[in-house]
Amino acid sequence: MISSVWLPGSAGDETTGASYDRSEMTAFDVLARDALDVRETPYGSVGVLHASPDLCAWWIWKDHEDVDPEWKINSRDDFLYVVQGTLKLELRDAGDFVLEAGDSFVIAAGAAFRGYRWLRESEEPCLFIVVSPGDVETTSAPVR
Numbered sequence: 853m854i855s856s857v858w859l860p861g862s863a864g865d866e867t868t869g870a871s872y873d874r875s876e877m878t879a880f881d882v883l884a885r886d887a888l889d890v891r892e893t894p895y896g897s898v899g900v901l902h903a904s905p906d907l908c909a910w911w912i913w914k915d916h917e918d919v920d921p922e923w924k925i926n927s928r929d930d931f932l933y934v935v936q937g938t939l940k941l942e943l944r945d946a947g948d949f950v951l952e953a954g955d956s957f958v959i960a961a962g963a964a965f966r967g968y969r970w971l972r973e974s975e976e977p978c979l980f981i982v983v984s985p986g987d988v989e990t991t992s993a994p995v996r
Contacts, residue, residue, distance in 0.1 A: 915977035937978030
């Protein structure tokens with residue numbers, strides 16, 4: 853199982869405030885939820901692993917989180933890798949997928965999706981990594 857991710861640094865990210873030297877290499881213990889910056893939301897925690905014009909990478913931690921009431925739609929493909937637990941991924945036009953530790957999935961650009969810890973009554977949290985092109989734009993739409 854992956855316990856850390858190595859990614860090169862970037863000049864900085866205005867959305868997260870993360871700033872570090874591109875020449876320095878950084879290792880993150882993803883299982884310990886190390887990150888440049890961590891943001892807590894009702895739908896899970898997000899840790900920034902890398903943010904540059906070329907590439908963005910995050911870990912996402914789902915533990916007794918609310919289910920997002922909106923679809924997310926990205927302008928570019930997203931790569932997901934489940935590190936721990938089980939993730940239910942709903943795609944509006946392609947059905948549901950249950951991903952377990954070790955599974956990966958690519959969400960195609962333009963696909964409406966949302967994801968959450970599965971089974972909902974499970975005590976096991978879910979941790980996954982998301983990698984996207986740096987210029988990805990995300991929009992939302994209500995789930996009906």
